[in-house]
Amino acid sequence: MKIKTSxxxxxxxxxxxxxxxxxxxxxxxxxxxxxxSSLINMLTGRKALAKxxxxxxxxxLINHFLINENWHxxxxxxxxxxxxxxxxxxxxxxxxxxxxxxxxxLVNTFILIDSRHVPQPIDLEFLExxxxxxxxxxxxxxxxxKLKPNVLEKNIEDYKSKLLETWEELPPYFVTSSANQTGRxxxxxxxxxxxxxxx
Ligand code: GTP
Ligand code: MG
Numbered sequence: 001m002k003i004k005t006s007x008x009x010x011x012x013x014x015x016x017x018x019x020x021x022x023x024x025x026x027x028x029x030x031x032x033x034x035x036x037s038s039l040i041n042m043l044t045g046r047k048a049l050a051k052x053x054x055x056x057x058x059x060x061l062i063n064h065f066l067i068n069e070n071w072h073x074x075x076x077x078x079x080x081x082x083x084x085x086x087x088x089x090x091x092x093x094x095x096x097x098x099x100x101x102x103x104x105x106l107v108n109t110f111i112l113i114d115s116r117h118v119p120q121p122i123d124l125e126f127l128e129x130x131x132x133x134x135x136x137x138x139x140x141x142x143x144x145x146k147l148k149p150n151v152l153e154k155n156i157e158d159y160k161s162k163l164l165e166t167w168e169e170l171p172p173y174f175v176t177s178s179a180n181q182t183g184r185x186x187x188x189x190x191x192x193x194x195x196x197x198x199x
Contacts, residue, residue, distance in 0.1 A: 001192035004068050006044040011061040013091075015099045019064050024198055025072040025105040026191055028140075029096075030112030031122060032078025035142040038178035039112065040065070040075050043187060050075045060092075062099055071195060072105070080122040100135055107194055108136050110187070115141040115155055115175065119162040128166070138172040140187070145177035 009019055028036045037050035049065060063075040076099070077092055100106070109130065113123055130137050141159070144152055152175070160170055172190065176183030 001068075001188040003044050003188070006046055006049055006065055006067050006073075008049065009064040009066050009072070011063045013061050013095045015062070015095065015102045018062060018099075018103065019066075019072065021072075022105060023066075023070060023072050024107040024195055025064075025074055025103065027074040027076055027099075027106060027109045028112060029076040029109060029126075030078060030140075030142075031080045031114070031120070034078065034112040034114050035178055036075055036078065036112055039140065039142060039176060040073060042176075042178040042181060042184060044073070062095070071191070074106075079126060080120075100130075100133065106135070107198070108138060108191075110140045110174075111137050112140045112142050113159065115144050115152055116146055118155075119159055124162070124166075127163070131167070138174065138190070140183070141173065141175045143177060143179075144175050144182050145179045 010017075012018065028040060030036055037052045040050040041047060041052065044065070044067065050063065060077050062077075065073045065075070067073050076096060079092070079096070100109075111123070111127065111130070127137070127139075139159075141152075141156055147155065156173075156175065160173075163170055174183045174186050174190070176187070
């Protein structure tokens with residue numbers, strides 16, 4: 001898929017106020033600092049469509065972007081950011097949960113996992129929650145450029161083995177680097193192939 005246009009639509013914390021259209025929607029979520037906003041910029045070919053930060057916790061709202069005037073891309077806040085207050089965490093959790101439970105237009109969620117780390121409980125719990133709620137998702141391993149190819153391959157194999165301890169089947173997964181565009185075509189073509197089944 002070629003990205004011809006991408007524009008910011010709105011930010012909010014209330015699922016009932018998200019864009020009131022029937023356009024298919026693809027969400028991106030993962031731990032804070034995993035590289036969600038960078039991936040969105042890489043996919044859309046825009047330097048600063050989504051705000052990138054060295055400090056975790058930059059994205060705090062549900063951010064809608066309109067792509068090619070026919071689908072929405074959604075940048076969600078990171079989970080597991082330690083430096084926000086308990087109250088703030090609860091508020092986040094509430095509106096993100098509401099988003100996943102209520103957003104009918106949501107077609108697929110890309111769950112981002114930092115390829116440098118061993119499986120983290122918070123990510124595994126989130127995958128579990130998505131599974132229990134039968135919300136379709138794929139996995140995106142990020143920051144692949146930060147590892148030597150053999151280490152990257154080993155980490156991904158280890159992750160898959162860990163998932164197969166609890167899952168019967170592996171979800172689709174992608175290996176990406178926002179620094180050098182790895183995985184861009186694969187993700188965009190995947191989105192396009194789903195969009196084509198919807199028309
Ligand atoms: P929050 O919105 O704070 O939850 O973070 P986020 O998940 O949107 O992460 P963001 O895209 O802001 O990136 C966090 C940091 O990781 C930034 O310093 C990025 O430059 C860096 N980063 C993101 N993706 C990559 C990548 O593929 N390769 C490298 N080398 N660095 C990356
Ligand atoms: Mg962000």
